[in-house]
Amino acid sequence: MKVAVFSAKPYDREYLDAANVAEGHQLKYFDDLLEMESAGLAAGYYAVCIFVNDTADAAVLDALKRGGTNLVALRCTGFNNVDLKAAERLGMKVVRVVSYSPNSVAEHAVALLLAINRKIHRAYNRTRDFNFSLDGLMGFDFCGKTVAVVGTGKIGCVFARIMLGFGCNVVGYDAFPTPEFEALGARYALPGEIGASADIISLHCPLTPQTRHIINADTLRRTKRGALLVNTSRGGLIDTEAAIEALKSGQLGGLALDVYEQEADIFFRDLSSTIITDDVLQRLVSFPNVIVTGHQAFFTHEAMTTICQTTLRSVTACESGKPLTNEIKA
Ligand code: NAD
Numbered sequence: 001m002k003v004a005v006f007s008a009k010p011y012d013r014e015y016l017d018a019a020n021v022a023e024g025h026q027l028k029y030f031d032d033l034l035e036m037e038s039a040g041l042a043a044g045y046y047a048v049c050i051f052v053n054d055t056a057d058a059a060v061l062d063a064l065k066r067g068g069t070n071l072v073a074l075r076c077t078g079f080n081n082v083d084l085k086a087a088e089r090l091g092m093k094v095v096r097v098v099s100y101s102p103n104s105v106a107e108h109a110v111a112l113l114l115a116i117n118r119k120i121h122r123a124y125n126r127t128r129d130f131n132f133s134l135d136g137l138m139g140f141d142f143c144g145k146t147v148a149v150v151g152t153g154k155i156g157c158v159f160a161r162i163m164l165g166f167g168c169n170v171v172g173y174d175a176f177p178t179p180e181f182e183a184l185g186a187r188y189a190l191p192g193e194i195g196a197s198a199d200i201i202s203l204h205c206p207l208t209p210q211t212r213h214i215i216n217a218d219t220l221r222r223t224k225r226g227a228l229l230v231n232t233s234r235g236g237l238i239d240t241e242a243a244i245e246a247l248k249s250g251q252l253g254g255l256a257l258d259v260y261e262q263e264a265d266i267f268f269r270d271l272s273s274t275i276i277t278d279d280v281l282q283r284l285v286s287f288p289n290v291i292v293t294g295h296q297a298f299f300t301h302e303a304m305t306t307i308c309q310t311t312l313r314s315v316t317a318c319e320s321g322k323p324l325t326n327e328i329k330a
Pocket residue numbers: 077078098099102105150151152153154155156173174175176177204205206207208210211232233234258259295296297298299
């Protein structure tokens with residue numbers, strides 16, 4: 001099948017090409033983000049393969065359909081960037097990678113958490129300058145602290161298991177609680193209790209209209225003073241300006257982000273020689289107790305291998321009329 005691959009970075013090409021040896025599709029790589037201006041590039045391609053910051057809203061899907069596209073293959077888990085109702089109306093199939101390596105994202109969340117708590121980013125810079133002072137580097141033991149997991153699905157459960165290994169009390173909140181989370185030795189709690197008791201909050205729920213700005217001025221006011229907040233899910237879960245106010249007042253003790261609300265025009269590219277016009281991001285990275293990584297939580301060899309194999313197997317299944325086990329419907 002002819003597949004137009006958008007937002008294709010060198011590592012995407014490497015892993016998709018490796019996975020395609022077994023599938024034999026015609027892959028055409030485009031550096032461009034999928035958006036209205038670039039949708040025409042997919043004319044004549046039955047499938048498009050897209051990533052987290054590509055746009056597949058109703059207008060873009062309409063344009064793709066006119067060009068002959070009938071399959072949208074997301075090479076990621078989240079699908080907040082696709083208008084599923086519009087896809088259904090147009091008779092287009094949408095597939096995603098339901099599960100690859102939840103370990104990759106959960107482990108990155110833990111890496112961020114350890115770094116922000118023990119000030120590893122600051123220590124790294126200091127010792128490169130032969131500054132071995134410890135002033136300002138104090139952290140706290142994880143053992144015995146309360147960790148809140150918001151969204152106790154695949155990634156949230158792996159994260160909970162790791163934090164239980166540190167000796168933490170793990171409490172969870174989920175719109176659809178599962179026995180698997182409790183079987184780990186964690187327990188569910190109401191949002192009010194989570195806010196009041198958690199020393200650490202980690203976000204692992206999808207971005208939906210219900211979860212947009214789930215962390216906002218009100219919820220931040222009700223969190224335990226000095227709590228650490230980690231977001232490896234989607235930027236829109238946090239009202240970033242409210243988080244900045246909470247950092248300024250000391251209500252938030254630290255913030256570690258792998259995702260950012262306005263990341264679409266910024267992440268996955270080298271902007272080190274340009275002037276960043278996003279003042280909110282500028283403000284965020286200026287705090288000593290904020291760490292930002294550029295949506296790299298998924299970025300392990302194991303995850304990339306599975307993502308690319310699963311994506312191209314879905315394309316093969318669609319081509320041969322087999323059931324689409326990874327299809328998402330409105
Ligand atoms: P999952 O579907 O297994 O788990 C998500 C959980 O969130 C589910 O248990 C679901 O019930 C819960 N949820 C849904 N609506 C909720 C609500 N309103 N309030 C509380 N909980 C709610 O998904 P997963 O594989 O664990 O992935 C979680 C998220 O991680 C994805 O949606 C994606 O946005 C993000 N992600 C980020 C990266 C990265 O590289 N940073 C990579 C993969 C996934």
